[in-house]
Amino acid sequence: MLDDQDRALLRRWQDDPDLSPAQLAEAMGLPAARVSRRIARLQEAGVLTGLRAVIDWRALGYGVEISLRITLEKSAPRAFDEFLAAAREVPEVVEIQTFLGRVDVRLGVIARDLHHWQALWRDRILTLPHLADIEALMTVATVKAEEALPL
Secondary structure, three states: OOOHHHHHHHHHHHHOOOOOHHHHHHHHOOOHHHHHHHHHHHHHOOOOOOOOOOOOHHHHOOOEEEEEEEEEOOOOOOHHHHHHHHHHOOOOEEEEEEOOOOOOEEEEEEEOOHHHHHHHHHHHHOOOOOEEEEEEEEOOOOOOOOOOOOO
């Protein structure tokens, strides 16, 4: 699906995502029109799904990161859907993952400090519907968080 030029383009853009398509073309020694066509083809194929701003939540005053492993009470027919809908409504929930196995859902939650976390826990997390079991893990350090792919 990807040829060597596509891979080179994606590697270069991952290395410097601030490059415009014209700057990317210049850096690669290719005509801008060819790079623009390749970018459009990669978007149409779903390889490039968009460009985004990456915001460091720590710089905005959020100093606590918690990972919640949740098992749901699944006796209600729509328990999973109702839980996910409610979890999406909590602004401090920045990531939701679903699993097969003993744990059903993992929530990534941020808080300004421990006082804020306690309020979130009591007022927002513990009130989510269909909770059967919940384990909270506080992040001590992020050792690796790489978004670039090995192309």
